[in-house]
Amino acid sequence: xxxxxxxxxxxxxxxxxxxxxxxxxxxxxxxxxxxxxxxxxxxxxxxxxxxxxxxxxxxxxxxxxxxxxxxxxxxxxxxxxxxxxxxxxxxxxxxxxxxxxxxxxxxxxxxxxxxxxxxxxxxxxxxxxxxxxxxxxxxxxxxxxxxxxxxxxxxxxxxxxxxxxxxxxxxxxxxxxxxxxxxxxxxxxxxxxxxxxxxxxxxxxxxxxxxxxxxxxxxxxxxxxxxxxxxxxxxxxxxxxxxxxxxxxxxxxxxxxxxxxxxxxxxxxxxxxxxxxxxxxxxxxxxxxxxxxxxx
Amino acid sequence: xxxxxxxxxxxxxxxxxxxxxxxxxxxxxxxxxxxxxxxxxxxxxxxxxxxxxxxxxxxxxxxxxxxxxxxxxxxxxxxxxxxxxxxxxxxxxxxxxxxxxxxxxxxxxxxxxxxxxxxxxxxxxxxxxxxxxxxxxxxxxxxxxxxxxxxxxxxxxxxxxxxxxxxxxxxxxxxxxxxxxxxxxxxxxxxxxxxxxxxxxxxxxxxxxxxxxxxxxxxxxxxxxxxxxxxxxxxxxxxxxxxxxxxxxxxxxxxxxxxxxxxxxxxxxxxxxxxxxxxxxxxxxxxxxxxxxxxxxxxxxxxxxxxxxxxxxxxxxxxxxxxxxxxxxxxxxxxxxxxxxxxxxxxxxxxxxxxxxxxxxxxxxxxxxxxx
Numbered sequence: 198x199x200x201x202x203x204x205x206x207x208x209x210x211x212x213x214x215x216x217x218x219x220x221x222x223x224x225x226x227x228x229x230x231x232x233x234x235x236x237x238x239x240x241x242x243x244x245x246x247x248x249x250x251x252x253x254x255x256x257x258x259x260x261x262x263x264x265x266x267x268x269x270x271x272x273x274x275x276x277x278x279x280x281x282x283x284x285x286x287x288x289x290x291x292x293x294x295x296x297x298x299x300x301x302x303x304x305x306x307x308x309x310x311x312x313x314x315x316x317x318x319x320x321x322x323x324x325x326x327x328x329x330x331x332x333x334x335x336x337x338x339x340x341x342x343x344x345x346x347x348x349x350x351x352x353x354x355x356x357x358x359x360x361x362x363x364x365x366x367x368x369x370x371x372x373x374x375x376x377x378x379x380x381x382x383x384x385x386x387x388x389x390x391x392x393x394x395x396x397x398x399x400x401x402x403x404x405x406x407x408x409x410x411x412x413x414x415x416x417x418x419x420x421x422x423x424x425x426x427x428x429x430x431x432x433x434x435x436x437x438x439x440x441x442x443x444x445x446x447x448x449x450x451x452x453x454x455x456x457x458x459x460x461x462x463x464x465x466x467x468x469x470x471x472x473x474x475x476x477x478x479x480x481x482x483x484x485x486x487x488x489x490x491x492x493x
Numbered sequence: 494x495x496x497x498x499x500x501x502x503x504x505x506x507x508x509x510x511x512x513x514x515x516x517x518x519x520x521x522x523x524x525x526x527x528x529x530x531x532x533x534x535x536x537x538x539x540x541x542x543x544x545x546x547x548x549x550x551x552x553x554x555x556x557x558x559x560x561x562x563x564x565x566x567x568x569x570x571x572x573x574x575x576x577x578x579x580x581x582x583x584x585x586x587x588x589x590x591x592x593x594x595x596x597x598x599x600x601x602x603x604x605x606x607x608x609x610x611x612x613x614x615x616x617x618x619x620x621x622x623x624x625x626x627x628x629x630x631x632x633x634x635x636x637x638x639x640x641x642x643x644x645x646x647x648x649x650x651x652x653x654x655x656x657x658x659x660x661x662x663x664x665x666x667x668x669x670x671x672x673x674x675x676x677x678x679x680x681x682x683x684x685x686x687x688x689x690x691x692x693x694x695x696x697x698x699x700x701x702x703x704x705x706x707x708x709x710x711x712x713x714x715x716x717x718x719x720x721x722x723x724x725x726x727x728x729x730x731x732x733x734x735x736x737x738x739x740x741x742x743x744x745x746x747x748x749x750x751x752x753x754x755x756x757x758x759x760x761x762x763x764x765x766x767x768x769x770x771x772x773x774x775x776x777x778x779x780x781x782x783x784x785x786x787x788x789x790x791x792x793x794x795x796x797x798x799x800x801x802x803x804x805x806x807x808x809x810x811x812x813x814x815x816x817x818x819x820x821x822x823x824x825x826x827x828x829x830x831x832x833x834x835x836x837x838x839x840x841x842x843x844x845x846x847x848x849x850x851x852x853x854x855x856x857x858x859x860x861x862x863x864x865x
Contacts, residue, residue, distance in 0.1 A: 225663070327546045330844045331837060332803035335821050339833055342825040343554055419673055423807055426675045427822060442676050446811075452683055459676030466671040474667060474749075 229471025236465050240285035249276035251283040251436045259451045269453035271444060277453060280436040281461045287437050289465065291352055292418040299356055299417075300410050303363025308402075310364065311371030312394050322368065325361035333358045337420060341429040348437065351430035355420050359413065366409055370402040405480060412473035415466035422462050438462050536852075540845040547841040548602070551834045552595050598834070607838070608831030612824060617835035620820060625839060626710030627697055628816035630728075631808070632801045634736035639743035639801075640794060646744070647751020647790075648783070654756065662748060669745025674804045678738045678811035685734055692734045695813035698727045735812045739804045743797040750793045754786040761785075787858050795851035802840060 239246060249256065249266070254274045262269040268277040306325075310318035328336065337354040344350035371394075374380060380397045388396065422439030424430040431437030438458040445455020571577045582588040586597055601608055607617035650662040685692040693699060697712050705715035705724050713732070716725035758764060759782060767777045805818035813819075817836060824832035 225667075323546075327543065327550060329799070330543055330547065330841045331550075332799050332806075332840055334803035334806045335818075335825070335836065335840065338806065338822060338825045339551065339554055339837075342828060415671055419671075422673060423675055426673075426807065427810065429826070439673075439675075442673070442679065446679065449683060449687060455676065455679050455683075459673055459680070462673045462676065463668075463671055466673070467668060470667050470671050474663075 223475045225471045226475035229468045229475070232464055232468035233472060236285055236289060236468065239282050240289045243282040243286050247276075247279035247282040249279040251275065251280045252434055259448060259454070261451070262453050268457040269451065271441075271454050272448050272451075277441075277457055280441060281438070281458055284436040284438045284441065284458065284461065285465075287348070287431065287435060288418060288422065288462075291348070292414055292421060295352055295355055295359065295417045295421065296410050296413050299359035299413070300363050300406065302356070303360035304367045304406060306360065307364035307367030308371050308394060308399065311368035312375060312390065312398065318368070321364060325364045328358055328361045331358070333420060334423060337424060338427065338429060341424050346429045346432070348425070348431045348435070351421055351424040354424065354429075355417055358420070359417060362413070363406065363409065367402060367406060370405060371398055374398045374401055408473055408476045408480060411469055411476060414469040415473070418462060418466055532852075536845070536849055540842070543841055543845060544838055545599075547837045548598065548834050549595075551837045552591075552598070552830070598831070607835045610824070610829055610832040610835075612827050612829045612832065617831050620832065621817070621835050621839055622710065624815060624817045624820045627712075627814055628802070628805050628809070628818060630711050630713060630732060631735055631739060631805055631814065631816060632798065634732050635739040635743065635801055635804075636794065636798055638736060638740040639747055639797065642740070643744045643747025644751050644783075644790060646748040648755055648778070650748065650752040651755035651759065652778075659752075662752075666745035666748035669741045669748075671745075672741055674738065674742065675807040675811060677741055678735065678808050681734050681738050682811060693727065693730045697731055697814055698724055699731075702727055731812075731814075735808050735814060739801060739808050742804060743794075743801060746797050746800075747790065747793060751786065751790050754789045755782055758782045758786045784858060788855060791851055791854050791858070795847045798847050799844060802843065 252275065256266060256270045256274045256276055258270060258274045259272055260266060260270045266276045266278065268281065270276055271280070306321045310321040337351075337358050340354035340357050341351050344353060375398065380393060383393045383397045384390075421430065422437070422442070425437045425439030426443045428440075428443065431440045433440070438461050441458035442455045442462075445451070445458075448454050571581075579588070586594055589597070598608060605618070607621070609615070610617050610620055613620055646662050646666065650659045653659045682695075686694050698704065702724050705712055705719050705721050705728075708715050708718055712728035713725060716722070716728055764777060764781050767781050772781075802818075805816055806822055807818070808814070809816045809818040810822060817839065820832065821836045823829070824836065
């Protein structure tokens, strides 16, 4: 798309991109990146990497960590390390899908609310407020319980509570962008509202929203595994991390049953939070603050 | 409900409205009573609407979906008997059309009647009165700890920017934000109670003690009022670990926010001027820096309280504390509609109240807000 006269050359985009190399020199971002990639590799290559079948119940029960089964075995004689590796294939793709979906839904609604304003926007934002008024876990729990306990329904439940933060951030950013000269001049040149939104406004708000999404990966995983921990997500033989932690509650003596799956959740969430936190600092402070304040 | 953004940016969304109508620069309120009265009226109206919305959302959610409270509440054998099923439906008004059910509920609500819980067979209000105080104790303890620790850590991190202590605090706060609450609770329970035996176990007081005479429902306060100091110390002891676990997330959050808020203020001209005048460090910190940094910090603390209430579901289930989180969990899993709506209303009320307190605190801290 040819630049039009008053448009500063992709101002905000350049600001984020030009700071990316700087962000990558931060040790936290490097650690986060390495751990995140490692988990993606584990998820992709679990059948090759895992020492045992995650569902086979052929090992001694509740064996403590040691050679042969580094993370010990659970009460059914399954290898916990292998289950964690296969669990990555459940939790990580679902979490990513969840974040992409809430970004698309929330982002679209927020952009409409911000750009078209008036009662459409008011309606959308009041709905978002309503969702915000419920503590996330409680609302997600009600949705998950009402839909029936299953992993798919848990994902839907998290989706219900996750979109409003995107709607808020996008709306805030679009509102700020709408009155900028290059957007107004586009409208004066005869751009339709949709074209103006798509061509002038959205490309300039994607940076902050992507940062929010990175930070949200952790939140989404915590919520999803929390629902599974409560028994509202993955069903038994499935190697889902939250459900694995829950199974450790019954065998308190064997600390390894709950500890290692929890560590898996912690490291994934931490990795994406390291990345997101560094990226957020790389953004210019005003948008960074907008994200912080609206995305809670 | 207004946006939880810092008031200096956009007080009550008026800037938005003004930009939407650039010509009609209308100063709000020519013929008005006191601004506080107007503010309160708007707030209360918003709260009523929100409460209405909460009941509607919960009602729609729990009715338009496949789950059936009858199957969730009655045993297998009872389900086979049409007479029992019909009686259960009639008893809980489930045989009437949905809009009628909703109107009945709203009518009751106006009289302070939240309906009967299908699970406990008691009025929801009685249930809530029993479970809410346990959660208030827990969440209140956690938010107090978070405010003290989070603000202190954040100030230290900002003052020592980019030094080792800042980096360490950054990692610590990110770990606090990232750790799964339910796992941390389990780990704390295992290490401190099961292995080291330095903290008491589950519940609100030691199993051999009875609850203190109920005045407020807060065991700590009631025990102190009754002078039962052994019960008091037991109640406090039972509160420490869950409150700390619950606070992990909010401590991390508040540390990060305090750090950036303080850093922003430290760069301001008036702070530099205060330094140039030779004012002592603590005066600059407390009177100049913290005072203006507190506005964003309080916003976040208010919002963090919501996430604390979320955390209570998980923490209460691990520590077997009979609070509203556990009650919400039990009623959600059994699709106990009146109970779920009751929880929603209480939580919504807390949310509105916290926002109100936050808004009032803005005015106390930042005189500019009062003027606008």
